[in-house]
Amino acid sequence: MNKYDYLIVGSGLFGASFAYRATKAGKKCFVIDKRPQLGGNVYCENVEGINVHKYGAHIFHTSNKRVWDFVNSIVEFNRYTNSPLANYKGQLYNLPFNMNTFYQMWGVVTPEQAQTKIDEQKVEAIAALNGREPANLEEQALTLVGKDIFRKLIKEYTEKQWGRDCKELPAFIIKRLPVRMVYDNNYFNDKYQGIPIGGYNKLIEGLLAGVERKTSVDFFAEYRNNWKKIADKLVYTGAIDEYFDYRLGKLDWRTVSFKTYVENVPNFQGNAVVNYTSHDQPYTRIIEHKHFEMFGQSVYDCPKTVISEEYSTEYKNGMEPYYPVNDDRNNSLAEEYRKLAAVEKDVLFGGRLAQYRYFDMAPIIEQVLNLRNI
Numbered sequence: 001m002n003k004y005d006y007l008i009v010g011s012g013l014f015g016a017s018f019a020y021r022a023t024k025a026g027k028k029c030f031v032i033d034k035r036p037q038l039g040g041n042v043y044c045e046n047v048e049g050i051n052v053h054k055y056g057a058h059i060f061h062t063s064n065k066r067v068w069d070f071v072n073s074i075v076e077f078n079r080y081t082n083s084p085l086a087n088y089k090g091q092l093y094n095l096p097f098n099m100n101t102f103y104q105m106w107g108v109v110t111p112e113q114a115q116t117k118i119d120e121q122k123v124e125a126i127a128a129l130n131g132r133e134p135a136n137l138e139e140q141a142l143t144l145v146g147k148d149i150f151r152k153l154i155k156e157y158t159e160k161q162w163g164r165d166c167k168e169l170p171a172f173i174i175k176r177l178p179v180r181m182v183y184d185n186n187y188f189n190d191k192y193q194g195i196p197i198g199g200y201n202k203l204i205e206g207l208l209a210g211v212e213r214k215t216s217v218d219f220f221a222e223y224r225n226n227w228k229k230i231a232d233k234l235v236y237t238g239a240i241d242e243y244f245d246y247r248l249g250k251l252d253w254r255t256v257s258f259k260t261y262v263e264n265v266p267n268f269q270g271n272a273v274v275n276y277t278s279h280d281q282p283y284t285r286i287i288e289h290k291h292f293e294m295f296g297q298s299v300y301d302c303p304k305t306v307i308s309e310e311y312s313t314e315y316k317n318g319m320e321p322y323y324p325v326n327d328d329r330n331n332s333l334a335e336e337y338r339k340l341a342a343v344e345k346d347v348l349f350g351g352r353l354a355q356y357r358y359f360d361m362a363p364i365i366e367q368v369l370n371l372r373n374i
């Protein structure tokens with residue numbers, strides 16, 4: 001008889017939610033993580049009384065009531081609503097593109113005036129193409145929203161993200177650029193959104209309550225060859241190519257990097273997320289972490305603030321693998337690895353790294369809630 005029903009590699013939302021469900025079902029789990037802390041990418045570090053999203057800003061959003069009720073049964077969520085701003089050379093614009101943005105851009109007040117302005121600029125861009133299809137991202141964006149929005153809010157921001165001129169980027173990167181003809185700065189269209197009250201670590205602690213766990217343990221260093229001696233089954237949420245010793249080749253990733261500072265003021269930018277859409281700043285955005293969880297007077301009750309500048313960075317070995325690269329080579333390589341994974345006995349491959357797919361948090365939890373026979 002093995003000591004554990006499941007050895008779970010990775011304490012991110014997939015591993016932690018799995019452990020929660022399995023424990024509820026009477027199974028014994030052991031969770032390991034190679035990082036020194038639990039939580040995967042939603043881990044927050046407490047700095048000056050503020051939960052700092054160490055692996056990038058995380059905002060929970062979903063329209064799935066089952067997922068929302070599940071996470072709220074572990075920890076209550078606050079009323080944070082993502083409403084980012086764009087700063088273009090000191091001028092501020094609301095995002096996503098909506099009536100507030102159009103008022104700030106052109107002084108138009110009614111939806112009809114805004115639509116007329118956008119249509120004028122779109123017609124100009126389409127005429128410039130002389131009947132041909134947009135050949136690059138710049139032409140594509142111009143035909144979708146016109147020159148003013150493109151120039152101030154898209155062009156340089158996109159160039160910082162991709163490290164290339166918009167004329168050199170393929171048109172398909174931008175398929176749609178939704179514009180909202182209402183005064184609504186809420187970034188997400190989902191029914192529910194928020195941040196766990198007390199931070200994401202509370203969510204992870206709640207999911208892992210009563211579960212044995214060990215951090216700073218790399219599966220490949222310690223359990224690769226002997227996990228079957230301690231557990232009946234393996235739940236693996238690490239990188240899929242690493243599991244198979246990169247035998248078909250290495251998958252590529254995109255990453256971002258952060259420079260985090262403590263500022264000696266209670267309120268640095270008045271909003272959690274401000275995008276910097278010109279080349280004047282090398283970073284793409286600044287996150288002010290306290291605004292995810294502190295509202296009204298509590299912002300000032302905490303005398304300092306923590307900000308993170310976010311930089312688009314080329315991925316190199318040893319960096320955090322954040323986003324899969326969806327080009328032909330990587331998509332087909334990932335598919336080959338998934339075929340190997342599908343026939344691996346007693347191993348469940350779950351989460352973003354093991355599936356080599358980008359998932360928001362809610363779909364990750366939904367996947368775990370949908371699993372049968374845990």
Ligand SMILES: Cc1cc2nc3c(=O)[nH]c(=O)nc-3n(C[C@H](O)[C@H](O)[C@H](O)COP(=O)(O)OP(=O)(O)OC[C@H]3O[C@@H](n4cnc5c(N)ncnc54)[C@H](O)[C@@H]3O)c2cc1C
Pocket residue numbers: 009010011012013014015032033034035039040041042055056057058059060061217218219220237238239256322323350351352353359360361362364
């Ligand atoms: C920059 C960024 C911002 C994001 N923002 C949002 C957002 O605002 N809203 C949203 O809904 N989603 C967001 N996401 C997505 C969210 O991070 C994922 O949905 C979520 O982290 C997936 O959980 P996971 O358990 O699959 O992976 P992870 O959280 O990455 O957990 C995997 C864990 O496995 C561990 N591990 C890997 N290999 C080994 C090994 N060999 N041995 C031991 N442990 C190992 C890792 O250390 C890690 O802790 C964002 C993602 C990124 C990259």
